[in-house]
Amino acid sequence: MSYIAANKVEKADIWADRDIDISSDKNLSPVIVAIWDSGVDVPIFENQMHINPNEKFDGKDTDGNGFVDDVNGIAFDLKSRKTNSVLYPLTDEQKAKLPEMVGMVKGLQDLQANVSSKEASELKKRMSQIMPEEVKPFIEELNLFANYAHGTHVAGIATKGNPQAMVLPARITFDYRMVPEAPTKEDYVQFAQSANDAVDYFKNAGVKIVNMSWGDSPESVEGALEVNGVGETAEERKEMAREIFDIGKKGLYEAIKGAPDILFVTSAGNSDQDSEFHDDIPSSFELPNILTVGAVDQAGEETGFTSFGENVDVHANGFEVESYIPGGQTMKMSGTSMSSPNVVNLAGKLWSLEPGLTVHEVIDLIKNGCDTSEDGRIILISPKASVELLRNRMN
Secondary structure, three states: OHHHHHOOOOOOOOHHHHOOOOOOOOOOOOEEEEEEEOEOOHHHHOOOEOOOOOOOOOOOOOOOOOOOOOOOOEEEOOOOOEEOOOEOOOOHHHHHHHHHHHHHHHHHHHHHOOOOOHHHHHHHHHHHHOOHHHHHHHHHHHHHHHHHHHHHHHHHHHHOOOOOEEEEEEEEOOOOOOOOOOOOHHHHHHHHHHHHHHHHHHHHHOEEEEEEOOOEOHHHHHHHHHHOOOOOOHHHHHHHHHHHHHHHHHHHHHHHHOOOOOEEEEEOOOOOOEHHHOOOEOOOOOOOOEEEEEEEOOOOOEOOOOOEOOOOOEEEEOOOEEEEOOOOOEEEEOOHHHHHHHHHHHHHHHHHHOOOOOHHHHHHHHHHOOEEOOOOOOEEOOHHHHHHHHHHHHO
16 A cells, blocks of 8 residues: 555646636526436525516416426436425435545545545445445445436536526436336336426526536346346347336437537546447437536546447546535546536536537537547547637627
């Protein structure tokens, strides 16, 4: 350990010099940013929350749009039934555990992203000490709290340094169980419909940017079928998974394609694989209104977890990014889930400075401000450079 400590190299952090805060700019325009994720803790962003003026908290669908109490945003549960809480509702017992879970959640996130940290080491030590029968409930509880924190953390990154970025949560209830329910065609028909409903909602609300720090793949569907004992053979499960997955893929693709005036930004994924050869959604979509974001570290170097390849449009900081979690405290998290909202943040600043920009123009400003590595593999955003390009154009 002393040898490692003596030879440890601290990388310089490039992001402070590349970032830009527009809080002091005059005549900023509000831009609605949808956080399509696991939920957002509204009080943290009370001055930056989208408000539906035609709805009120009364347990009813006051404005008749199909969503109950959608004052700030919308939500779906696992089976895509519309619900009314934009933050996953914890029980009193779960809420009481939240403070002690914070460090372990960070440890879980770091382990999943192959990040070596004190919290990851402490989590591994804790797991080595629990009884075998306690492993499953412990991991599921960790997954639950990680999901609970995820959307709020993403929202904090997406809005930092822009007081006119208005948050519209669109909550998805991610499964936290080690053995999920067996996926069915009916489930994915409902997913496709909920995707269409969500994007229609975004269009009607005037959303300009949507962050999607999540994904799905045929392999994940196939794995869920296998652990539930569905299918007689591996070949049969593979065929079933493809049929089920394609229903959701088509529905999500058509929904995004049908909203050309909204910029959708998604994470490349944390599987350290060439995205060109994997059919993950939505990161594999080739559409003019979507950007797929890979992760680099504080020095602008590719992280060990990020997916890569031709489908990755730009790269942003996804290493130890600090932001809020429910309750208002902050935590550092790593992953392409964090790099994606950094691009959303830049897009939001460009639109706040010049609301008349088109999706195509915003993408051009983002890409034209980037630095590209010699081998072309890393396309590194520079918010300061992109904003400067816009300001030169406006003057």
